[in-house]
Amino acid sequence: MKKVFELRNVSYRYPAGAVLSDINLDIYEGERVVIVGPNGAGKTTLLQILDGLLPARGHVKAFDMLLDEKTLKSDVMYEFRKRVGLVFQDPDVQLFSPTVLDDVAFGPMHLNISKDEVLKRAEKALRLMGIEDLKDKHPYNLSGGEKRKVAIATVLSIDPDVILLDEPTADLDPKSRRELIDTINTLSRKGKTIVTATHDVDAIPELADRVYVLNRTVMACGTPREIFTDIELLKKANLEIPQIMRLFRVLECFGYNCEKLPLSIDEAIAELTRTVETEGGHIHLHIHEHTHSELEKLKSRFDHH
Ligand SMILES: Nc1ncnc2c1ncn2[C@@H]1O[C@H](COP(=O)(O)OP(=O)(O)OP(=O)(O)O)[C@@H](O)[C@H]1O
Ligand SMILES: [Mg+2]
Structure with missing residues (x-):
């Protein structure tokens, strides 16, 4: 499998201080990777490094290109921007046009394609996010969840190979959250590489082939099952387990013999x-x-988390 990202001994510091150190990470084409970790762990910083927005120290390779300070300022980033798209944690960063349609059309407008094609792409992205009816609205006047959906659509309209999503389910109502997870998985089945930073542990089994647990550095990496069954790691990383898994832990206290703890409804x-x-x-x-x-023991462990 081809590698999309390769990070070796990567570190990053803001003027105020170091945030990431000794990051080693590999992401392969077509993978769904989740980055999980507490507030301030450096998830957003890491996604911005992957998106070529922050010059990190160490070895950052995207496709076959080294993303060093020189490359980040060069014209090759134009091609890179077509292939990698980041949905920011704060939708307000992403929305700046007078209408939703203008915002969603902004990316494709810079792709050297016809006006018709730009409009087609924008409308398709609006449809994917179920927000066609918002297209003439001013982004400033949208609800939090609506802004989130528009922000995601501004990246989908570019149709990048790699989609980086920073807390995409935040502010979404349960139905919209469900639809977004389905949309992400549909895109994944079409071959997109999808990297999601999230606190939404219930979404992780549905959104991840592999999980990186981050807290300023990579604490662990594995399948959702490997991560959620590693009790020591869960404690160390202050990580919750999915609700469905909790329920089956409770059933075990009532004598249920669980062959394999379920992580999802399926x-x-x-x-x-x-x-x-x-x-x-x-x-x-x-x-x-x-x-x-x-x-009692189980409850105190959940509370402890
Ligand atoms: N522009 C900045 N300047 C200085 N420090 C920053 C900046 N952005 C983030 N930080 C600091 O870097 C650390 C990591 O921030 P980051 O936003 O990457 O964390 P996160 O894991 O995304 O957190 P959250 O779960 O709250 O979104 C935090 O301690 C934060 O205060
Ligand atoms: Mg963040």
Whole structure:
């Protein structure tokens, strides 16, 4: 598989102080990678380095190009901008035109394509985000969730190979969040490489082939299952587990024998189906002598997190 990003011993400091150090990271073509970590961990900084916006120290390679200070100021970044798009954490940074349509058409307008094609691309992006009815509105007058959707559309209209998303589900209502996750996965199936920084642990099993746990440096990297079943890591990184996984941990206190802890609804359906089928058509739960103490322990661990 081709590498899209390769970072070796990368560090970054703002004038106020060091933020990232000794970052080693690889992202491959077509992968869905999630970056998770507490507030101030450096997720946004890292995405901006991947987007070629911040000159970091160390080895940052995107495709086959070294992103050093000289490259970042050179014309080759024009091609790079067509291939990599970042949706900012703060949508206000991304929206500056008099109408939503102008904002979403802004990227394709700089791609050397016909006006018709620009409009087609913009309308397709609006449709993908389900916001055609917002197109004549002033971005300033939108709700938080609407702004988020427009900001995502401004990047989708460029149709980049690599999409970097900084907290894309923040401010979205449950239905919009669900639709966005589906849209991201549809784009992934079309071959896009998708890197998402998020606190939304419930979304991680649905948005990640691989997860990087970040706190100023890379603390761990693995599949969602590897990350969420590493109790020591969860404690060290102050990381929550998905709700569905918590529920099955609770069921275990009631004697449920879980073969493989489900991380998502689909996995929960598979797990429950397996149990019902192998245990004669029903699921057996009971309160045993350790149920209450195990539940207490479990709850204090969740609270601790
Ligand atoms: N422009 C800046 N100048 C100085 N310090 C900054 C700047 N931007 C971020 N920082 C600092 O760098 C650290 C990492 O910030 P960053 O925004 O990358 O974290 P994050 O993981 O994205 O956090 P969050 O989950 O809150 O979005 C923070 O301590 C922050 O205060
Ligand atoms: Mg951030």
